[in-house]
Amino acid sequence: MKHAARTTSRFLRRFWRGLREWCGDAAYESYLRAKARQSASCRTLTPAEFYVEQLDRRYSRPNRCC
Amino acid sequence: MKRISSIAVWIAIAALGAGALGSIALHRGEQLNATWFVIAAVSCYLAAFRLYSAFVAAKVLALDDTRATPCERHDDGRDFVPTNKWVLFGHHFAAIAGPGPLVGPTLAAQFGYLPGTLWLIAGAALAGCVQDFVILFCSIRRDGKSLGQMAREEVSERGGFIAQLAVLAIMTILLAVIGLVVVNALKSSPWATFTLAMTIPIALLLGLYLRFLRPGRVLEASVMGVALVVLVVVAGQWVADSPSWSRVFTLSSIALAFAIIVYGFAASALPVWLLLAPRDYLSAFIKAGAIFSLATGILFVRPQVLMPPLTRFIDGSGPVFAGKIFPFCFITIACGAISGFHSLISSGTTPKMILRESHARFIGYGAMLLESFVGVMAMIAACAMPPGVYFAINSPSSVVGGTGDAAAATISGWGYPLQAQTMIDLAHRVGEITLWNRAGGAPSLAVGMAQIFSSTIGGERLLSIWYHFAIMFEALFILTVLDAGTRVGRFMVQDLGSRAWKPFGRTGWMPGILLSSAIIVALWGYFLYQGVVDPLGGINSLWPIFGISNQLLAAVALVVATTILMKMGRLRWIWVTLLPMVWVVIITMTASYQKIFDANPRIGFLANANVLAAQIAAGRIPAAKIAETQRLIFNQRLDAAVTGVLAAMILVLIVEALAQWYSILSRGTKPVLHESPYVATRWAANYSGAAHGDD
Numbered sequence: 001m002k003h004a005a006r007t008t009s010r011f012l013r014r015f016w017r018g019l020r021e022w023c024g025d026a027a028y029e030s031y032l033r034a035k036a037r038q039s040a041s042c043r044t045l046t047p048a049e050f051y052v053e054q055l056d057r058r059y060s061r062p063n064r065c066c
Numbered sequence: 067m068k069r070i071s072s073i074a075v076w077i078a079i080a081a082l083g084a085g086a087l088g089s090i091a092l093h094r095g096e097q098l099n100a101t102w103f104v105i106a107a108v109s110c111y112l113a114a115f116r117l118y119s120a121f122v123a124a125k126v127l128a129l130d131d132t133r134a135t136p137c138e139r140h141d142d143g144r145d146f147v148p149t150n151k152w153v154l155f156g157h158h159f160a161a162i163a164g165p166g167p168l169v170g171p172t173l174a175a176q177f178g179y180l181p182g183t184l185w186l187i188a189g190a191a192l193a194g195c196v197q198d199f200v201i202l203f204c205s206i207r208r209d210g211k212s213l214g215q216m217a218r219e220e221v222s223e224r225g226g227f228i229a230q231l232a233v234l235a236i237m238t239i240l241l242a243v244i245g246l247v248v249v250n251a252l253k254s255s256p257w258a259t260f261t262l263a264m265t266i267p268i269a270l271l272l273g274l275y276l277r278f279l280r281p282g283r284v285l286e287a288s289v290m291g292v293a294l295v296v297l298v299v300v301a302g303q304w305v306a307d308s309p310s311w312s313r314v315f316t317l318s319s320i321a322l323a324f325a326i327i328v329y330g331f332a333a334s335a336l337p338v339w340l341l342l343a344p345r346d347y348l349s350a351f352i353k354a355g356a357i358f359s360l361a362t363g364i365l366f367v368r369p370q371v372l373m374p375p376l377t378r379f380i381d382g383s384g385p386v387f388a389g390k391i392f393p394f395c396f397i398t399i400a401c402g403a404i405s406g407f408h409s410l411i412s413s414g415t416t417p418k419m420i421l422r423e424s425h426a427r428f429i430g431y432g433a434m435l436l437e438s439f440v441g442v443m444a445m446i447a448a449c450a451m452p453p454g455v456y457f458a459i460n461s462p463s464s465v466v467g468g469t470g471d472a473a474a475a476t477i478s479g480w481g482y483p484l485q486a487q488t489m490i491d492l493a494h495r496v497g498e499i500t501l502w503n504r505a506g507g508a509p510s511l512a513v514g515m516a517q518i519f520s521s522t523i524g525g526e527r528l529l530s531i532w533y534h535f536a537i538m539f540e541a542l543f544i545l546t547v548l549d550a551g552t553r554v555g556r557f558m559v560q561d562l563g564s565r566a567w568k569p570f571g572r573t574g575w576m577p578g579i580l581l582s583s584a585i586i587v588a589l590w591g592y593f594l595y596q597g598v599v600d601p602l603g604g605i606n607s608l609w610p611i612f613g614i615s616n617q618l619l620a621a622v623a624l625v626v627a628t629t630i631l632m633k634m635g636r637l638r639w640i641w642v643t644l645l646p647m648v649w650v651v652i653i654t655m656t657a658s659y660q661k662i663f664d665a666n667p668r669i670g671f672l673a674n675a676n677v678l679a680a681q682i683a684a685g686r687i688p689a690a691k692i693a694e695t696q697r698l699i700f701n702q703r704l705d706a707a708v709t710g711v712l713a714a715m716i717l718v719l720i721v722e723a724l725a726q727w728y729s730i731l732s733r734g735t736k737p738v739l740h741e742s743p744y745v746a747t748r749w750a751a752n753y754s755g756a757a758h759g760d761d
């Protein structure tokens with residue numbers, strides 16, 4: 001029973017994380033993690049700056065098909 | 067022992083698939099249950115994925131998991147983001163699955179259920195999935211380069227230019243034809259028009275929320291947005307019941323076309339965070355929910371398929387669109403079987419986010435199989451309604467007759483019994499004024515979906531709500547493709563224009579933004595308007611041109627893929643991409659020839675123009691209609707010219723590729739391959755993406 005509850009909770013946690021990544025909710029967190037991995041000294045964008053910059057890039061190339 | 071049981075399982079799946087396919091193909095007489103379609107499709111997909119995609123991955127592409135992918139080498143948290151393969155599968159599927167796999171099979175159902183279903187399954191397994199998979203692999207090996215860049219580097223400079231023009235051509239025709247589908251779904255429907263109109267303020271609200279209140283909190287904003295959309299679907303009924311509001315939202319086809327044109331311009335010129343992106347978030351969630359619900363509904367309801375396997379219209383006299391089963395079934399169903407547009411996604415965002423080369427098989431091949439399944443579900447939904455009703459909804463009045471009684475008599479005369487009262491009752495039950503002459507696939511699909519949904523939840527009481535939910539779902543994500551496509555088209559126009567005048571290419575320069583938006587909107591807007599005023603219904607002309615341009619892009623992608631395989635020294639396996647390429651070229655060229663030169667005026671553009679010109683010369687057109695008829699003649703000739711240019715582009719590309727292939731084969735030395743150099747991965751074998759590393 002305990003094992004089933006642990007498995008379910010782990011599955012739900014993974015599903016939630018996957019959903020957040022899929023829809024872009026976790027994009028800023030990914031950006032911060034990548035920034036921490038890099039040694040470059042350029043300024044870290046605020047959430048609002050990152051959001052607008054990311055959208056401008058994403059919607060300048062084909063990203064939705066027929 | 068494990069191996070023997072695995073072989074036994076796969077033999078059982080293959081036998082089940084063969085049996086189900088046999089039932090579909092050989093069934094005559096009594097009605098067939100849709101469950102057979104699901105079993106046949108799923109078994110074939112499983113077998114194709116397990117066997118054929120594994121063969122392509124191991125032998126043809128020799129995927130190498132020791133090689134660092136672009137997201138490892140350039141990891142910047144922006145474009146190059148290491149992403150879990152299931153999440154990336156969802157991303158990729160959401161990007162490739164648009165209205166095409168829903169509308170195409172619905173239109174092709176006029177040939178009966180069999181040709182379209184077989185093409186969806188076989189076309190996807192042997193051509194469409196292979197194209198998506200191989201192009202994704204090629205782009206991964208080139209740091210996520212686009213199809214145009216790869217065509218320029220691996221085929222020729224001219225090949226790259228043709229790819230760029232092909233993308234612009236397909237974009238223009240695609241936007242016009244999907245705009246027409248929306249017009250035909252919304253015309254004379256205050257409920258549907260109100261619902262869709264309300265999605266604009268909802269999107270603006272979400273845009274402001276995501277920009278200023280909670281930047282980037284997409285999930286919570288989407289939940290609010292979806293709740294508001296469901297609310298406006300229900301509220302639409304009150305609008306339709308109110309005489310004064312109903313008048314406001316009852317628009318003619320031409321008024322709707324202009325509204326869509328203005329919307330496209332606004333979405334392209336406004337900041338992307340304000341309207342376009344929030345709409346896309348809404349659309350993605352509703353799309354995923356609606357497709358999942360349709361699959362569940364079909365499995366739960368198990369509807370009977372009422373359409374025969376083959377109809378009399380395989381001879382080319384179809385009322386929805388004219389043309390014989392070959393090549394028009396294969397042109398009509400592009401997305402769902404093979405779609406060139408997918409190669410833009412496979413060489414766009416996805417290769418920059420993929421963790422391992424081996425994931426390309428699951429994402430490239432697997433996501434296309436799922437899209438093909440969406441196409442099969444659309445086919446089931448269209449074929450589960452009585453054929454008479456299907457033809458009544460999808461046939462233009464110029465073919466079946468202008469009044470309900472005349473149309474019912476014509477359709478009954480074809481052998482598909484229908485009474486005018488049936489259509490009046492059906493329109494009343496789904497909350498519409500009329501369902502006659504709504505070509506474009508969306509309303510008939512919505513009727514099919516609503517019947518399946520209401521059999522699962524709510525029964526007859528909720529039929530009208532489900533119908534308008536389905537219409538809203540289709541129109542919402544069609545408009546998402548339309549506004550995203552217009553914006554990308556704007557960038558292409560700016561890029562081309564900057565060759566003549568540099569400042570035009572500056573993406574932040576307002577006059578450049580406005581002018582380039584106006585140019586791209588004028589291009590597709592003209593074709594949309596032409597489709598709306600076309601007496602043959604618009605879809606008859608535009609959908610085949612769209613199919614041809616989409617398959618043209620598939621030919622470009624497969625030429626690039628074949629050339630790269632040749633350069634990699636995989637000559638033994640080039641048939642994997644060469645055979646689909648030859649098939650796509652054959653169907654595209656045959657369809658182009660027939661659309662231009664066929665003597666039947668419903669098929670051939672020039673024949674139709676000549677018939678209209680002869681009517682003017684013989685004085686059979688009233689003076690008041692002469693100018694309008696001359697415009698129709700011009701449009702038919704323009705369509706012929708556009709089709710001719712598309713066909714010529716394919717021919718030039720084939721000649722370019724043949725010259726390149728000859729030089730590769732005759733040279734004897736190793737050809738230059740523009741792959742990124744090999745870098746060994748530093749990620750552990752079980753690494754599954756940045757956010758998943760901790761679990």
